[in-house]
Amino acid sequence: MEDIKESEVTEFLPHRKDALQVQNAPFGKNAKRLAILAKKELGGSSSDLAYKKDIDRKKGFPIWLVLCTLSSTVGASTQFGYNTGVITVPAQYMRAFYNESHNDRRGSYMNPDAHTWLWASTVSVYCIGALFGALTAGFFSNKLGRRGSLLFSNVFSIVACVFIGISKFVNIYELVLVGRVISGYHSGLINSLVPLYMAEIAPTALRGFIGLLHPLLMCLGILGAQVIGFYMFNGEHEWPVLLCLPPFLASVFQLVTLPFCPESPRWLYMNRKDSDGAKRALVRFRNSKNVDTEMKQMEEEYEKESCEERMGVGRLLYMVVFEKPHWRKPLLISCTLCLGLQMSGIMMVWFYITDIFKQANLSDSQIAVGTIILGSLNVLGTLISSVLIDRLGRRPLTIVPSFILTVSCVGITLCTRYQSQSEWLQWMCIGFIAVLVLALSGGPGPMVYVIVSEIWPQAPRPAAMSISYIVNWSTNFSIGMFFPFLRNLFGEFVFLLFAATMFILGMFYFFKLPETKNKTFDEIADFFRKEKQTFYEREGQNHINNHGLKYSNCNVSEV
Known part of the structure; x- marks a missing residue:
């Protein structure tokens, strides 16, 4: 092995600063070469490494990691996407049911304004429920665990399906609104819980890819809702089945499979102080008994956070303002990423795509095909980003598409403004919409779920994700409520508001967003901690140098 050049070895190792991390990367036959590099990086003998016994042995297939990922994403992420995209397909039949139900029970039909308001409420209460789901996700994830909270969330999904499913049979349209609120609450929960669970069970080298499976399956759920709605349950009396059956089956799938999966090792170690349970979970996730390196990393991170209690949203905001200034930048990045997503x-593209297609003189069948094509582009973009994220990194996949989105919004504005003068401008407008969908799904859209879960230490991570997704759902709700008024006020120029916002956010990401590819949670936390070192921390370092004092996270002692 000694004749191997260092240049031949370094290309296989994404963690040169921590050569022991290679045992968790899927390098297989290159393990011996990595041992050479470990020797050069650590200044010691490769025979002294903790993974010596496993270095020449090919790791087994991580079956439990795959099962947990499938159970979480197929059982929850697809459900979230499905519930988000399904409501527009049966809109005309549901609105007719509202009117008929009102007439049967009260002897008169609704006036047009009340009818419009009721349908707008059906759409918007989903976001209100999701906002409260995001607010409480941190509490449940700390109390019940990541896996336990996901299992518990299925209660809300099933209850929502029951309310919506029986509404037509009992002729009470108010049950649809109640079901939509509960369904939204479930979506708010899983939109925080799934990325959190995925980030904590994934190996560092695969954390980006596994983290993107949540938005990928979410996009598949949206596409599935469009296909099923247009071509399967598309009758006047079938909308309750369309809204309820697929989410119910997804919940049943998760309830059957997820109990066999291990809990998050990081939650077991750092929240429950169960090192034995954490090690057993890691062994199952990695399909290897040699998990000492990851256990040591969790131990070191726990020691740094030993004074930081598990916290809720309010406590986190207090600490960001008064006690932890190095958390301000991660919070700002998390919130701006969610703001950029909306x-x-x-959202306006999905709300008004039917009108845009009709202006291009497309038939109903062509509109259905066009909508499904856009949904397929949504999936394609996310799939491309999942392949590139651990190669190119998070920064380029966030920054470059942000500026492409800016150009797309400007293009949509101009084409919409002058489309009456030329038919080809109508098709160009559809082209800009396709670019917008592809750019968002291949960049800032899925990056939200990866970056927000990566840039926080263990203690504040659930609360920080809750705050971020509260911003997400609040913005979603606000756009849905006020966009019609803005559109009436500014006309087609309203898309310039989105263009300006994405340009500003793109510049912010360029200057402030760090690269987290191939970095451990502890390394990312150290980056923000060192970047925002306070006066007192600098003074403490001076005392260490001058007076021989050793500072821990919680106490001061003589060296």
């Missing part, structure tokens, strides 16, 4: 213009 201010990209994508």
Whole structure:
């Protein structure tokens, strides 16, 4: 092995500063070469490494990691996407049911304004429920665990399905609104819980790819809702089945499979102080008994956070303002990423895509095909980003598409403004919409779920994710409520608001967003901690140098 050049070895190792991490990367036959590099990096003998016994042995297939990922994403992420995208397909039949139900029970039909308001409420209460789901996700994830909270969340999904499913049979349209609120609450929960669980069970080298499976399956759920709605349950009396059956089956799938999966090792170690349980979970996730390196990393991170209690949203905000200034930048990054997801213009595209297609003189069948094509682009973009994220990194996949979104919004504005003068401008407008969908799904859209879960230490991570997704759902709700008024006020120029927002956010990401590819949670936390070192921390370092004092996280002692 001694004749191997260092240049031949370094290309296989994404963690040169921590050579022991290689045992968790899927390098297989290159393990011996990595041992050479470990010797050079650590200044010691490769025979002294903790994974010596496993270095020449090919790791087994991580079956439990795959099962947990499938159970979490197929059982929850697809459900979230499905519930988000399904409501527009049966809109005309549901609105007719509202009117008929009102007439049967009260002897008169609704006036047009009340009818419109009721349908707008059906759409918007989903976001209100999701906002409260995001608010409480941190509490449940700390109390019940990541896996336990996901299992518990299925109660809300099933109850929502029951309310919506029986509404037509008992002729009470108010049950639809109640079901939508509960369904939204479930979506708010899983939109925080799934990325959190995925980030904590994934190996560092695969954390980006596994983290993107949540938005990928979410996009598949949206596409599935469009296909099923247009081509399967598309009758006047079938909308309750369309809204309820697929989410119910997804919940049943998760309830059957997820109990066999291990809990998050990080939650077991750092929240429950169960080192034995954490090690057993890691052994199952990695399909290897040699998990000492990851256990040591969790131990070191726990020691740094030993004074930081598990916290809720209010406690986190207090600490960001008064006690932990190095948490301000991660919080700002998390919130701006979620803001960018909603201010990209994508919500308005989905709301008004039918009108845009009709202006291009497309038939109903062509509109259905066009909508499904856009949904397929949504999936394609996320799939491309999942392949590139651990190669190119998070920064380029967030920054470059942000500026592409800016150009797309400007293009949509201009084409919409002058489309009456030329038919080809109508098709160009559809082209800009396709670019917008592809850019968002291949960049800032899925990056939200990876970056927000990566840039926080263990203690504040659930609360920080709750705050971020509260911003997400609040913005979603606000756009849905006020966009019609803005559209009436500014006309087609309203998309310039989204263009300006994405340009500003793109510049912010360029200057402030760090690269987290191939970095451990502890390394990312150290980056923000060192970047925002306070006066007192600098003074403490001076005392260490001058007076021989050793500072821990919680006490001061003589060296």
